[in-house]
Amino acid sequence: MATRCRIAPSPTGPLHIGTARTALFNFLFARHVGGTFVLRIEDTDVARSTLGNERDILEGLHWLGITWDEGPEVAGQPARGPYGPYRQMQRLDLYRTASDRLLSEDKAYPCYCTPDELAADRAAQEATHQPPRYVGRCAHLTAEQRRAREAEGRRPAVRFRVGEGVVAFDDLIRGHVEIDTTALGGDLVIVRSNGTPLYHFTVCVDDAAMAISHVIRGEDHLSNTPRHILLFRALGADVPTFAHLPLILNADRSKMSKRKSQTAIDDYRAEGFIKEAIVNYLALLGWSPGTEEEIFSLEQLGERFELERVHSGGAVFDRERLEWLNGQWIRRLPDEDLVERVLPYLVTRLEERRAEGATVHMPSGDDIVPLLPLVRERLPLLGSIADLVDFLFVDELAVEPALLVPKRWDVATTAAALGDARQVIADVGSISFEADELEAGLRALVDARGWKAGDLFMAIRVAITGRTATPPLFDTLVALGLERALARLDAAREALEDLT
RNA sequence: GCCCCCAUCGUCUAGAGGCCUAGGACGCCACCCUUUCAAGGUGGAGAUCAGGGGUUCGAAUCCCCUUGGGGGCACCA
Numbered sequence: 001m002a003t004r005c006r007i008a009p010s011p012t013g014p015l016h017i018g019t020a021r022t023a024l025f026n027f028l029f030a031r032h033v034g035g036t037f038v039l040r041i042e043d044t045d046v047a048r049s050t051l052g053n054e055r056d057i058l059e060g061l062h063w064l065g066i067t068w069d070e071g072p073e074v075a076g077q078p079a080r081g082p083y084g085p086y087r088q089m090q091r092l093d094l095y096r097t098a099s100d101r102l103l104s105e106d107k108a109y110p111c112y113c114t115p116d117e118l119a120a121d122r123a124a125q126e127a128t129h130q131p132p133r134y135v136g137r138c139a140h141l142t143a144e145q146r147r148a149r150e151a152e153g154r155r156p157a158v159r160f161r162v163g164e165g166v167v168a169f170d171d172l173i174r175g176h177v178e179i180d181t182t183a184l185g186g187d188l189v190i191v192r193s194n195g196t197p198l199y200h201f202t203v204c205v206d207d208a209a210m211a212i213s214h215v216i217r218g219e220d221h222l223s224n225t226p227r228h229i230l231l232f233r234a235l236g237a238d239v240p241t242f243a244h245l246p247l248i249l250n251a252d253r254s255k256m257s258k259r260k261s262q263t264a265i266d267d268y269r270a271e272g273f274i275k276e277a278i279v280n281y282l283a284l285l286g287w288s289p290g291t292e293e294e295i296f297s298l299e300q301l302g303e304r305f306e307l308e309r310v311h312s313g314g315a316v317f318d319r320e321r322l323e324w325l326n327g328q329w330i331r332r333l334p335d336e337d338l339v340e341r342v343l344p345y346l347v348t349r350l351e352e353r354r355a356e357g358a359t360v361h362m363p364s365g366d367d368i369v370p371l372l373p374l375v376r377e378r379l380p381l382l383g384s385i386a387d388l389v390d391f392l393f394v395d396e397l398a399v400e401p402a403l404l405v406p407k408r409w410d411v412a413t414t415a416a417a418l419g420d421a422r423q424v425i426a427d428v429g430s431i432s433f434e435a436d437e438l439e440a441g442l443r444a445l446v447d448a449r450g451w452k453a454g455d456l457f458m459a460i461r462v463a464i465t466g467r468t469a470t471p472p473l474f475d476t477l478v479a480l481g482l483e484r485a486l487a488r489l490d491a492a493r494e495a496l497e498d499l500t
Numbered sequence: 501g502c503c504c505c506c507a508u509c510g511u512c513u514a515g516a517g518g519c520c521u522a523g524g525a526c527g528c529c530a531c532c533c534u535u536u537c538a539a540g541g542u543g544g545a546g547a548u549c550a551g552g553g554g555u556u557c558g559a560a561u562c563c564c565c566u567u568g569g570g571g572g573c574a575c576c577a
Binding site: 008009010012042044045047048049111113115118122125126128129130131132133157158159171174177178179180182183184185186188189190191192193194196198199200202203218219220221222223224225226244246247249251253254255281284285286288290291292294311312313314315316317318320321322323324325327331375376377378379380388439442443452453454455456457458460461462467468469470471472473474 | 501502503504505506507510511512513514515523524525526527534535536537538539540569570571572573574575576577
């Protein structure tokens with residue numbers, strides 16, 4: 001039997017961290033065993049599903065490099081795979097056929113209960129501390145009773161007979177699990193009274209129809225599994241193998257949610273997390289290689305990943321660790337690649353500056369390449385580029401005068417020192433404007449005056465960048481250029497006059 | 501309430517009876533490097549393996565109970 005697994009996202013929200021992780025594990029599993037990875041859209045919740053969400057999910061997965069072997073048509077690309085269509089709303093006739101069959105075999109029955117009746121049942125059960133459960137009012141109606149209800153104009157839902165007994169299965173991650181059907185809440189609705197099918201039913205019909213051999217999903221579905229097994233059996237289908245992944249948790253250890261955590265992949269992407277880091281981090285959330293390695297590309301993960309090495313406890317999402325991995329991966333990117341990824345963030349910052357009225361020089365990739373050695377080790381996020389180099393591309397530099405004065409110096413000393421430094425820099429610049437030359441000249445000045453190098457360098461740093469934390473000073477001077485460096489030093493001295 | 505799952509440093513985890521006076525990583529602290537910030541290097545604090553019973557010559561590892569946490573119990577997915 002061919003190994004086939006799937007991710008079945010519901011377009012009721014943008015791509016969620018948890019969905020991405022489940023997709024990743026399915027993808028890696030398929031890669032590792034040479035199986036087929038299927039993507040199916042579960043859009044039967046028409047009220048909440050949107051096309052925008054669907055696009056966000058598909059694009060997000062694609063961006064991460066999680067590609068599927070079979071799936072629906074997207075953006076001009078035709079659907080792929082022999083089991084289509086891969087959108088549930090296009091498979092309604094299949095569910096209809098399946099439910100008709102269950103109905104005719106009396107494995108399911110029409111239920112005429114009204115929402116009010118069901119709510120009353122539940123309230124009564126709650127009052128007596130009973131678990132919620134369908135009371136079975138319509139389970140054994142005679143043909144005549146059904147006709148009577150139809151005559152009243154009631155539209156029936158379809159309920160699946162759960163039956164009695166214990167359902168057992170062997171979960172690849174959790175081992176042997178047994179659940180008594182009495183704990184299942186009674187017969188479940190598989191088709192709404194408006195004719196649209198429900199999740200528990202559609203997953204089983206589709207997994208069966210698409211010959212899914214391995215269902216790898218979140219632990220939140222563990223309790224639903226017996227219901228699914230019963231449905232597979234009723235449908236006359238093979239029961240797939242299950243593997244329930246540990247949940248990703250909020251800091252308080254509850255299931256990760258939008259309320260308590262940042263859950264949209266796209267938000268992380270916008271901040272400047274790169275796909276390599278996200279994939280790497282997500283894989284390590286629940287899976288471990290069993291060695292002390294931790295930097296893995298998507299391809300390497302595919303080689304190493306095994307469900308047997310997924311452990312069963314939930315995992316708190318740790319943004320600090322993600323950031324660390326992000327820095328690791330950013331350091332590993334080739335120059336051209338890094339430039340391309342970082343440029344949009346710089347441009348966005350500069351556009352903001354321009355909107356504020358600043359004169360801005362929009363950089364091209366070629367302008368960024370020489371800066372790479374200065375910033376590469378300083379980028380926890382792609383977006384961090386802006387704070388590091390924006391002052392190179394903006395004419396107006398807002399310098400806080402007080403910042404110019406090092407702790408050990410007073411205003412007069414600082415002003416004089418900046419004047420001396422200006423002279424040295426101008427002299428060096430007239431010959432060759434290079435980092436080594438600048439450093440030698442300025443250190444000589446420091447020695448001649450008996451200063452601490454750090455004091456002079458900090459004063460210059462603030463004068464030319466407006467900041468106290470920057471890439472290395474001499475490289476920054478070179479990147480700025482002689483003329484602008486001198487101009488900023490002059491402006492700084494003028495600013496100091498206001499302090500006296 | 502009922503059912504199911506889970507339980508090793510703050511966090512992610514290694515550990516599948518003796519190799520564990522529990523290893524790694526993130527974060528944290530210190531030192532080194534150093535013009536700032538990073539990065540890197542070295543060292544450190546940090547887990548009586550939730551608690552209690554067993555089984556065994558021997559248990560973080562197996563069993564049971566307790567506790568704690570989580571998930572599920574919709575005409576949501």
